[in-house]
Amino acid sequence: MSSNRSLEPSALSLNDLPWQVKFSNDRCTLCGQCTAVCPVKAIELGVFRKRTLKPSIRRQADQGVAQDVFYGIRQKTDVAHACIGCAMCTLVCPNDAIHPEKNPGLDRMKFHINQQGVPRRRGGRRNAAGSILDRIKFTRISMLTDPALDAGRHEFEMRTLLGRVLSPRENMKRLKENGWIPPVREIYPLIIGGMSFGALSPTMWEGLQMGVAYLNEEMGMPVRMCTGEGGCPPRLLRSRFLKYVILQIASGYFGWDEIIHAIPHMKEDPCAIEIKYGQGAKPGDGGLLMWHKVNKLIAAIRGVPAGVSLPSPPTHQTQYSIEESVAKMILSMSMAWGFRVPVYPKISASSTSLAVLNNLTRNDYASGLAIDGEDGGTGAAYTVSMDHMGHPIASCIRDNYLNLIKIGKQNEIPIFAGGGIGKNGNLAANAAALIMLGASGVQIGKYVMQAAAGCVGTEEDRCNVCNVGICPKGITSQDPRLYRRLDPEDVAERVVDLFVSFDTELKKIVAPLGRSTSLPIGMSDALGIDDVAAAQRLSIKYVV
Amino acid sequence: MCRLFALTSRDPVSPMLAIKALDVMKEGHDGSGMGLLLQDLGGPFEEMKEAPILSGIFSEEGIRRLDLFMMDLGFLTKYKISLKVPKKPVEGIPRRDLYLIRAYELPEDWDSLSKDDMAVRLSDIRLKIREMGEEKKDMMVFSFWPDTIMIKEIGDPLLLAGYLGLDRKELKARIIMAQGRQNTNYAIDLYACHPFFIKGYSTMTNGENTAFIPIRDFLTSRGIAAYTGYQSDSEVFAHILHYSLVELGLGIDGYKHVITPLQERDLAVHPNAGFLSHLKRTCRSLIIDGPNCVIGTLPDHSLFMVQDRKKLRPGVVGGKPGLYGFSSEICGLDAVIPDRDKSRDIQPMHLDTAIVGPDRQEVTICRQTEALNLPL
Ligand code: SF4
Ligand code: SF4
Numbered sequence: 058m059s060s061n062r063s064l065e066p067s068a069l070s071l072n073d074l075p076w077q078v079k080f081s082n083d084r085c086t087l088c089g090q091c092t093a094v095c096p097v098k099a100i101e102l103g104v105f106r107k108r109t110l111k112p113s114i115r116r117q118a119d120q121g122v123a124q125d126v127f128y129g130i131r132q133k134t135d136v137a138h139a140c141i142g143c144a145m146c147t148l149v150c151p152n153d154a155i156h157p158e159k160n161p162g163l164d165r166m167k168f169h170i171n172q173q174g175v176p177r178r179r180g181g182r183r184n185a186a187g188s189i190l191d192r193i194k195f196t197r198i199s200m201l202t203d204p205a206l207d208a209g210r211h212e213f214e215m216r217t218l219l220g221r222v223l224s225p226r227e228n229m230k231r232l233k234e235n236g237w238i239p240p241v242r243e244i245y246p247l248i249i250g251g252m253s254f255g256a257l258s259p260t261m262w263e264g265l266q267m268g269v270a271y272l273n274e275e276m277g278m279p280v281r282m283c284t285g286e287g288g289c290p291p292r293l294l295r296s297r298f299l300k301y302v303i304l305q306i307a308s309g310y311f312g313w314d315e316i317i318h319a320i321p322h323m324k325e326d327p328c329a330i331e332i333k334y335g336q337g338a339k340p341g342d343g344g345l346l347m348w349h350k351v352n353k354l355i356a357a358i359r360g361v362p363a364g365v366s367l368p369s370p371p372t373h374q375t376q377y378s379i380e381e382s383v384a385k386m387i388l389s390m391s392m393a394w395g396f397r398v399p400v401y402p403k404i405s406a407s408s409t410s411l412a413v414l415n416n417l418t419r420n421d422y423a424s425g426l427a428i429d430g431e432d433g434g435t436g437a438a439y440t441v442s443m444d445h446m447g448h449p450i451a452s453c454i455r456d457n458y459l460n461l462i463k464i465g466k467q468n469e470i471p472i473f474a475g476g477g478i479g480k481n482g483n484l485a486a487n488a489a490a491l492i493m494l495g496a497s498g499v500q501i502g503k504y505v506m507q508a509a510a511g512c513v514g515t516e517e518d519r520c521n522v523c524n525v526g527i528c529p530k531g532i533t534s535q536d537p538r539l540y541r542r543l544d545p546e547d548v549a550e551r552v553v554d555l556f557v558s559f560d561t562e563l564k565k566i567v568a569p570l571g572r573s574t575s576l577p578i579g580m581s582d583a584l585g586i587d588d589v590a591a592a593q594r595l596s597i598k599y600v601v
Numbered sequence: 602m603c604r605l606f607a608l609t610s611r612d613p614v615s616p617m618l619a620i621k622a623l624d625v626m627k628e629g630h631d632g633s634g635m636g637l638l639l640q641d642l643g644g645p646f647e648e649m650k651e652a653p654i655l656s657g658i659f660s661e662e663g664i665r666r667l668d669l670f671m672m673d674l675g676f677l678t679k680y681k682i683s684l685k686v687p688k689k690p691v692e693g694i695p696r697r698d699l700y701l702i703r704a705y706e707l708p709e710d711w712d713s714l715s716k717d718d719m720a721v722r723l724s725d726i727r728l729k730i731r732e733m734g735e736e737k738k739d740m741m742v743f744s745f746w747p748d749t750i751m752i753k754e755i756g757d758p759l760l761l762a763g764y765l766g767l768d769r770k771e772l773k774a775r776i777i778m779a780q781g782r783q784n785t786n787y788a789i790d791l792y793a794c795h796p797f798f799i800k801g802y803s804t805m806t807n808g809e810n811t812a813f814i815p816i817r818d819f820l821t822s823r824g825i826a827a828y829t830g831y832q833s834d835s836e837v838f839a840h841i842l843h844y845s846l847v848e849l850g851l852g853i854d855g856y857k858h859v860i861t862p863l864q865e866r867d868l869a870v871h872p873n874a875g876f877l878s879h880l881k882r883t884c885r886s887l888i889i890d891g892p893n894c895v896i897g898t899l900p901d902h903s904l905f906m907v908q909d910r911k912k913l914r915p916g917v918v919g920g921k922p923g924l925y926g927f928s929s930e931i932c933g934l935d936a937v938i939p940d941r942d943k944s945r946d947i948q949p950m951h952l953d954t955a956i957v958g959p960d961r962q963e964v965t966i967c968r969q970t971e972a973l974n975l976p977l
Pocket of ligand 1: 078098099140141144147156
């Protein structure tokens with residue numbers, strides 16, 4: 058560019074980018090692996106010219122100017138091709154010659170990422186690393202009991218209930234009168250939350266399902282997985298593995314045709330039906346599957362044309378109000394399976410969650426409530442929703458649980474917590490804290506992607522291209538060239554690793570607290586936090 | 602860990618028998634308090650089985666307030682024992698004005714009341730007195746129920762027995778429960794001394810109940826006024842007993858299924874599997890989680906003992922027809938009934954409920970794996 062040409066506003070320099078690629082010329086052998094693997098084409102082969110002066114104190118002839126031309130890797134600086142820090146280049150480079158580095162200052166790209174008037178959309182979750190859950194400690198250690206429990210040897214019953222549990226008196230009355238008693242499932246308290254078939258790649262989905270089946274059938278752990286919106290592969294619907302699956306119906310009703318048609322052929326009932334009203338990552342917003350990911354298979358399962366974006370409306374448009382929605386949908390879903398399957402809604406955490414819960418308590422058919430907090434992940438959303446909307450999960454769960462206690466219905470409507478559990482890697486501690494705050498179990502999504510499939514997304518705005526189908530790990534892509542990278546068997550193995558080690562860690566937490574025969578739901582006397590305000594808000598102990 | 606001793610006897614006996622056992626087991630309690638329950642009373646109370654007896658600790662001012670209150674309700678004193686204590690203070694025992702044990706004549710208009718209504722009213726009155734005393738700590742009432750005396754105080758059991766003169770001849774009972782307290786988790790509180798009593802049901806426990814908070818939350822949200830107090834993590838055991846037997850209509854064999862339900866594989870092969878899995882689910886908040894031994898009495902004067910599966914050193918039940926003892930340590934039992942056939946001692950394991958019925962002829966064991974009396 059000549060020095061007097063005008064610069065466009067969005068002409069960025071390397072320094073303006075959130076991620077900068079550090080490249081070392083002396084190690085690079087120009088194999089081209091990094092440029093080939095880069096999902097956003099942030100790097101390309103560059104030609105660099107170097108002019109070297111050669112001064113000499115001797116003869117004139119010894120002095121001179123040398124012109125070197127050498128090749129290397131150049132990082133693009135336009136918004137569309139900005140490096141996302143995924144480090145796939147590092148992963149494939151045979152010579153350790155390249156790696157991305159986070160810009161330590163504030164990047165300027167934020168101001169330009171709305172090209173053509175479209176604000177930024179991305180996958181991943183809120184870009185905030187802090188977590189109140191990580192600050193909660195378990196302070197009530199039973200040293201005086203005889204004997205202290207041995208997490209490795211003692212027998213534990215770490216199960217939770219999914220389904221409407223009647224009060225002991227009401228249940229007894231109905232047993233006497235042969236009345237209808239709502240279905241209840243005994244499941245493992247760590248659930249794989251809703252990630253749809255269309256959002257995840259086929260290999261990822263298959264891997265998760267295989268892992269879940271193995272956990273159930275070989276390890277005796279009743280782990281359940283939710284499908285997310287978008288339907289369920291027909292073969293799974295007709296298989297005996299359906300009992301490990303929670304089918305989700307969301308406001309777009311994608312894939313439900315297929316499910317309804319499969320009902321007469323189902324060998325087993327599904328574990329439960331989850332009606333999605335909201336998602337923690339983008340509360341009040343509908344689902345979104347962008348066209349990049351709607352290939353023929355996904356289109357067929359969802360019952361839509363291929364290659365079109367599939368937004369779900371923020372609410373179930375056929376219903377007038379949440380009260381009506383909750384009542385009608387729960388009833389009709391229950392009816393579809395002869396009242397043998399628990400049906401519950403999933404909502405985003407918000408200050409109005411309580412209203413939904415109150416509503417559910419008066420509905421005999423409501424089997425539970427899943428609440429997804431602001432740190433939940435998503436396949437595609439506007440970054441403004443992800444970063445700035447929503448309600449933290451801890452206080453939402455606590456409010457709801459305490460409210461249930463007030464009306465004497467605690468554990469009658471189990472509450473499941475989701476959203477950022479284990480976001481800094483402390484899965485068991487976060488889950489245990491939420492359970493002691495009142496959750497009957499927890500749901501994880503992003504954590505499974507990170508632990509079982511190596512998703513590289515972080516809270517530092519790393520990667521997060523799940524929405525456009527170029528997931529470098531093949532987790533959230535419908536492009537066979539990408540998802541072939543992911544071996545479902547490997548994913549399954551990691552899912553099993555993750556659950557079995559979670560189980561050990563959970564026991565390592567509850568054993569010293571003296572608990573082994575019942576999940577410590579609401580055992581809030583075990584919790585402490587070093588923040589007066591948080592302690593007060595959560596009604597737990599303040600400890601310093 | 603607290604030491605427990607209970608006995609059930611055909612002939613009324615002095616509470617000193619139980620206190621002797623506590624003294625033998627002294628290593629296990631720190632002398633931080635004693636609780637005593639006397640039921641199926643002998644002596645002067647023999648003649649007044651229907652009259653509710655108020656037991657508690659009062660200050661001079663408190664007793665005046667109590668008298669006014671009771672008179673207002675139409676209660677007349679029928680008989681009383683005032684435990685006069687020596688003028689000289691004894692170290693470790695707080696100074697009180699009056700330990701009261703007073704039997705009342707029921708108001709006339711109560712004659713037409715059903716047993717249940719009467720139970721509710723009696724317990725309401727106890728709660729009211731307790732509430733009145735809360736502020737100035739001038740009235741502390743432990744029970745208000747026919748044929749029942751409860752004494753609690755801070756201090757060493759044997760010392761207390763001498764101090765309060767518990768060997769007097771008017772104090773005799775066929776059922777005695779006593780606890781020597783080992784204060785562990787909580788600040789020392791008088792009300793936290795075992796046993797706990799509710800409407801004819803009573804329990805005492807040793808161990809630690811780590812599920813206390815969820816159980817407390819469950820009980821207090823049942824809408825039953827008497828489910829309150831909970832100064833001790835084991836006060837809930839008495840209330841669970843009441844809830845299981847009265848509210849749910851279970852038998853004593855069902856109590857164990859509520860507090861320590863069978864694990865899945867045992868449940869699956871149980872003759873009442875269907876019913877029990879319903880019970881386990883709906884009463885999940887009442888599952889105790891800790892090494893506990895619970896000794897309790899029922900309104901029909903049965904005495905029972907159950908253990909949690911974590912209890913490595915269970916309590917023991919032994920005796921002879923006419924006299925049985927329930928003790929947290931064998932030495933306690935040896936001290937009180939040395940001439941029993943020791944080979945017939947029973948240490949109930951984690952599935953057992955050991956019961957001595959009101960006839961005091963034998964120990965029956967009901968195992969959790971056996972069929973139970975369904976309330977259906
Ligand atoms: S870190 Fe990822 S986006 Fe950045 S250059 Fe390397 S491969 Fe491309
Ligand atoms: S690795 Fe895949 S799933 Fe993870 S953030 Fe990147 S695109 Fe999304």
